[in-house]
Amino acid sequence: MSRTPQEVFADHGKRLGTGDLGLITANYTEDAVFVTPGRTLTGHQGVREGIGRLLADLPDADWQLTPRFAGDVLLLQWTATTPAHEVTDGVDTFVFRDGLISAQTVRYTLSPRTPRTPRTPRTA
Template sequence: MMFNLVKLAATLTLLAAVPAFAADRTAEQVVKDHVAAMKTANIDAVMADYAEDTVVVTPPGLVPTQQPANAPGVYSGKTNARKVFVVLTGKDSIGGIRAMETVVEPLGGDVALLRWIQFRGTPQQVSGVDVFVVRGGRIAVQDIILDTAKP
């Protein structure tokens, strides 16, 4: 009996430490969880936020293998979308991701905006907004839009 109580307590402790992926997460919470996962550079944790049939749209050239390189990338399905996040959490990008300042703006329903800026006030400054559509607690669509105006 005591062993079962200890096992139950350990299981509850572990469950409390794992992020919930319930369908009732708001779009705002899903995006906040996504940003937190990105900053860990753990690609599996990042991809856990995505629906199997997700669509991720990127600016031209974000993914080195993107074809054509001068057009937006469209990555349909979780396996293809993973290519985007391997780049963004890779050694050449993770510094900017970890230092990224973010603001999540819920737009109601299943849509939220993520406004972000990296390297504020430096020549490397880059910023943008990502549009997220969340369904069933998972990211169904993400459009990554870079700001083109220079500070």
Template sequence: MNRSTEQVLRDHLRRRRDGDLEGDLRVNYHPQVRLLSAEGVHHGHDGVRYLAGILRSYVEDGDYSYRQVLTDGDVGMLVWSGRCVADDIALHDGVDSYVVRDGLLVAQTIHYSSAPLDQHPDS
């Protein structure tokens, strides 16, 4: 499957918005993907599941706003935010970066901040 970086990222974002983590892993992530975040360095599909679980503890699947997707060759970047209504918490300053090779995500960095909704820059 020879997909562009943008095609991989768009499919990844669609599947995450739809709550299809396992489909996302199967179609878009290399089995040995490397992930770097404030939670440390993680590897493989289990690392993706772990970090997705942490994010899901703040925001349910589909409760995201994708603000900008940029790609250049095998590198991509997503700017995003999210909202957890139950706790009145907003996730902001979300920026993920990606490396795509042979149609699969092989590396990803993840960053976001949380704050009460009344302190969120978009309130």
């Protein structure tokens, strides 16, 4: 029995957390495409390269995900923060086929994170 897009995406999130690119790419079809504004990567090697770049940009990030499924398609809006960087405008699209990811688009702006200064309580 083939996995649903929701099941694949849940598993994908767990695998991303490991940082193991081989484990992550096992959720993609052999002919998968990984599309960014700058280029199109193909196959497992392309997925490794694309995901590797994302993980390198945002190591050990705190992710906030807003998924919206429509059949075999997922629109994912996301934000991520690390001590040094943040993304506030992440948008991915996933296309699922036969229990795997067959296409993914990724777009985000990586910005330096401005440290939040703790507020000092004011006294009267």
